[in-house]
Structures are given as C-alpha cells and as structure tokens.
Amino acid sequence: MPASVGPEIERLIQLLARLPGLGPRSARRAALQLIKKREQLMSPLADAMRVAADRILVCSSCGNVDTSDPCAICADQRRDPSLIVVVEDVSDLWALERAGVANARYHVLGGTLSALDGVRPEDLNLARLVDRASDPAVKEIVLALNATVEGQTTAHYIADLLARLPVKITKLAHGVPVGGELDYLDEGTLSAAMRQRSAL
C-alpha cells in the first residue's frame, strides 16, 4: 500500500489478507467495508474475536474447539456412547453436525499422515484415540476421512493401529453424490457406485 494509507489501516489490511479466501485485493475491500460499517460490523467483530481468542479451548477428549472442556458434544449425555466418528479437521466435524448424520461423538485428528508435508503419526491426535477406542462402551469407530490419498492412507494406518481392539472399524460409503450427474464423475466413483449398488 502507498505511504498515504495510515499504518493502522495498512496493518488491518495485512492481517485480513491472511484469512483463507481473502487475497490482497479482497482484504482491502474488506477493510474498507469494516471502516464504513464501524459500529455495525468492525466493533462487534473485534469484540467477537477478542471473546473467542480469550475463551475458546481445545477439547482434551476429542480435539473439537469450544468454550468448555470437555466440549458440548463430548458432554452431551444423549449421544450414542458406542460410536466414535474420526475426522481430519474441526470443519469436517461441523459439516457432519450440519448434516445431522450421526448422534455420535467425534475424534478430530488435526490432519492426515503425509510424507510430503512431514506429518507423522505422532503429529496427529492418535494416542488419545487408542485410549478412547479401548473403552469397552465403544463398539464402532467410523473413519470419516476425506476420499483423498492422504485421507485413505491415514484410514488404513488407523485401522491397523486399532486392529487388536474389539471394535468394529467402518468407513463412509463411496458413490454418486446426491444431485450428481454421472457424466461429471470420475471412473473410481462410478466403479464404486456400481459395485455397491443396492435393490431399488
């Protein structure tokens, strides 16, 4: 930015540009919008970030983020205690909760194994998963990992890790996404959908 923009605005733009989805140009637009809507947007957002920064914790049981530890999901007695859904990231936990697909508790790995990025088993939240899976109340672990090479590698690693425990290890089904058009799908998806076809 030119020297004619004050250091306060420049710092605001630089920090906004570090948010995912915002580049330098959209960070300038966002900064200007904040400045224009100072009372309605900038002040409340500053306060919301301050509150979040001061109060949000990582759940020591599942790795979710919340203002309490254990998090609201782990503390929820109505959740099925026999089921743990393993996800890569909190965003995946949020996606499954939005879809309301499982009345279960979760386990957030915090990433996937990746030789390329130097992510080793000890970098993931795995020791705590083995502890939780060893609880006799737990009957099934669903590996809800992304259908990427890293996600599937990690799924196989976890299946091996938990093999000695008396729990069922499952994974999400592959197939045609709801609303999806066959013409746009890759061969792997179509092949999986055909193999796992069901009676109408």
Place this chain on the structure above:
Amino acid sequence: MPASVGPEIERLIQLLARLPGLGPRSARRAALQLIKKREQLMSPLADAMRVAADRILVCSSCGNVDTSDPCAICADQRRDPSLIVVVEDVSDLWALERAGVANARYHVLGGTLSALDGVRPEDLNLARLVDRASDPAVKEIVLALNATVEGQTTAHYIADLLARLPVKITKLAHGVPVGGELDYLDEGTLSAAMRQRSAL
C-alpha cells in the same frame, strides 16, 4: 450452524460472513483459521480492528479515511494544490495512489448518482467539492469516475455543477488497457481507442 457449535463461534462466523468476498462457507473456514492461529492472527486482528474502530476518521476536506483530519494526503504540502482528482470511493483513491499516477489531492464522492438506488446529489459529498473547486489555487478537476453509466452520469452532473467556476474539468482517457487483447474488448472501447489514437 448446529447447536453443538458454541454461541461465541457462531457469532464470529456470522460477523465474518458479512465481509465482502466471504460467504457462509468461507466464513466458517476463516473462523476455524482464526481459532487455530489464535496468538498469531486472531488476537492481533481483534486488536487492529479495535484500534481502527477507535481511531479512524473521515477527512472533513476530501472524504478519505485516516487517523487524522485532515488526512495525510490533504495535509501533505508536497501535493500539487492546483489539482483535485474526484473519485467515487476510497478504494478508487487507494488504486490511484498505488499506481502513483497523480501528485494531487482527492475528493471522495461516496458513491454515484443513481435513480434506481435512490442516490440523489445531496447524498454525495458535492457541496464540499464546490467549496474546494472555488479556491483560486485550484486550476483543474479530474473526474476519475468509473466508466459505467452511473459514473459517467455523475461526471456530467459535476461538470454542469462546476461550469460557472474558472477551473478546467477533465476526465480519464478511454482506450485499450495495457496488456489487453483487442479481441476481448467491447466496441465502445475500441472506437474510443481509435478516435484518440496517437503518433508512434
């Protein structure tokens, strides 16, 4: 968001979604990024917004935003006092300053005339422009408005408004953008570029 996301995170996501360029999905990603980078990003950004919200003023002379009034540009004695560049928005002022095209002062209208959106002359920063243009030191007013219908309508309105004053009213040139391909340009641009052709 599901009830399992705490109210603090939900409020953060809702406020982030009101930034230009961020929708509900990218606001969730941004919130998660902020939570993960609490010390490096969320705290500094909260502080930067608090400082900006408390200290940023609108320049009473030109309509720019800065922490001082008059703004750093209006207060800069090295700027040519004979030239005022009229722009629609602070973002346009920033764009011209980044390009370093004019060692001038600016005048930010805060929008364009629009019958559709109900923007009337009294809604724009025009009275102050007439005051400034009446200063004998000012010799030229450049109307650096967008080449849209609203921008050009506003430019003509301002030209009429300032017609009785002994100042030269100019506008930005139309033509082929640097790096632009003729094949992708509209007829109006090509026609203007041809009319205003110059010797090589």
